[in-house]
Amino acid sequence: MTPRDQPPELSAPVEDYLKAIYELEQSGAAAGTNELAARLHIAPASVSGMVRRLADQELIAHERYKGARLTDAGRRAALRTIRRHRVIETYLTQALGYPWDLVHDEAERLEHACSDELVDRMAAAIGEPEHDPHGAPIPTREGTVDERRFSSIADLQVGDEALVRRVSDENGERLRYLAELGIVPGVQLTLIDRAPFEGPITVAIGAAHQVIGTSLATEVLVERLSMPIRSPGTPLAPGRRKDARSRRTP
Numbered sequence: 644m645t646p647r648d649q650p651p652e653l654s655a656p657v658e659d660y661l662k663a664i665y666e667l668e669q670s671g672a673a674a675g676t677n678e679l680a681a682r683l684h685i686a687p688a689s690v691s692g693m694v695r696r697l698a699d700q701e702l703i704a705h706e707r708y709k710g711a712r713l714t715d716a717g718r719r720a721a722l723r724t725i726r727r728h729r730v731i732e733t734y735l736t737q738a739l740g741y742p743w744d745l746v747h748d749e750a751e752r753l754e755h756a757c758s759d760e761l762v763d764r765m766a767a768a769i770g771e772p773e774h775d776p777h778g779a780p781i782p783t784r785e786g787t788v789d790e791r792r793f794s795s796i797a798d799l800q801v802g803d804e805a806l807v808r809r810v811s812d813e814n815g816e817r818l819r820y821l822a823e824l825g826i827v828p829g830v831q832l833t834l835i836d837r838a839p840f841e842g843p844i845t846v847a848i849g850a851a852h853q854v855i856g857t858s859l860a861t862e863v864l865v866e867r868l869s870m871p872i873r874s875p876g877t878p879l880a881p882g883r884r885k886d887a888r889s890r891r892t893p
């Protein structure tokens with residue numbers, strides 16, 4: 644790809660739509676009218692007009708029953724806005740000492756006002772960070788980004804060890820609470836108990852035990868470090884036989 648060719652000027656609402664569609668695609672959900680409306684906190688009726696305009700500008704393509712999909716141009720534009728957002732959050736935290744629960748709202752506003760040049764200089768000033776304070780990957784200038792998907796604490800089984808990778812950045816109160824519990828990106832934890840029927844989940848972080856509800860647990864994305872001994876549903880016999888065979892090999 645050529646170095647950043649002159650990107651088109653997009654309005655703040657267009658950038659917000661593209662970002663929302665990108666995030667829905669990443670979560671595996673369809674970007675339909677209702678999903679977009681919920682994500683953008685607006686009425687579904689006002690979504691359709693904008694979606695038509697984005698399709699006219701070839702930023703999205705519309706697939707029946709599947710909702711909007713970003714075109715290559717739409718994806719580049721979405722990643723540019725996301726880069727601005729995440730660099731701003733990181734800069735505010737690292738260079739200006741903002742706490743991690745206060746940077747999202749600032750970034751929501753500034754991401755539309757900053758030039759790409761300013762954002763590049765902010766990133767350079769703090770050593771080209773790869774993740775924002777909430778653990779989200781920062782797209783490069785060239786528009787590449789780590790799109791690995793992680794499971795959440797709620798997906799872990801008892802005994803699983805996991806590394807906290809990312810937390811949702813949108814709710815400051817939840818972020819403050821998670822920080823109080825010590826559940827922040829980079830921390831290693833072990834799931835030691837989960838009550839049935841989506842009851843509370845207990846994790847150990849070092850010597851401390853923390854209890855969180857399932858809804859909060861789904862917002863904390865983790866990389867599993869240990870696999871369960873035997874995943875449920877795996878028949879035991881073939882594994883045993885394979886073991887026996889491998890033990891026989893010299």
Ligand SMILES: [Zn+2]
Nearest residue numbers: 732747750812
């Ligand atoms: Zn944010």
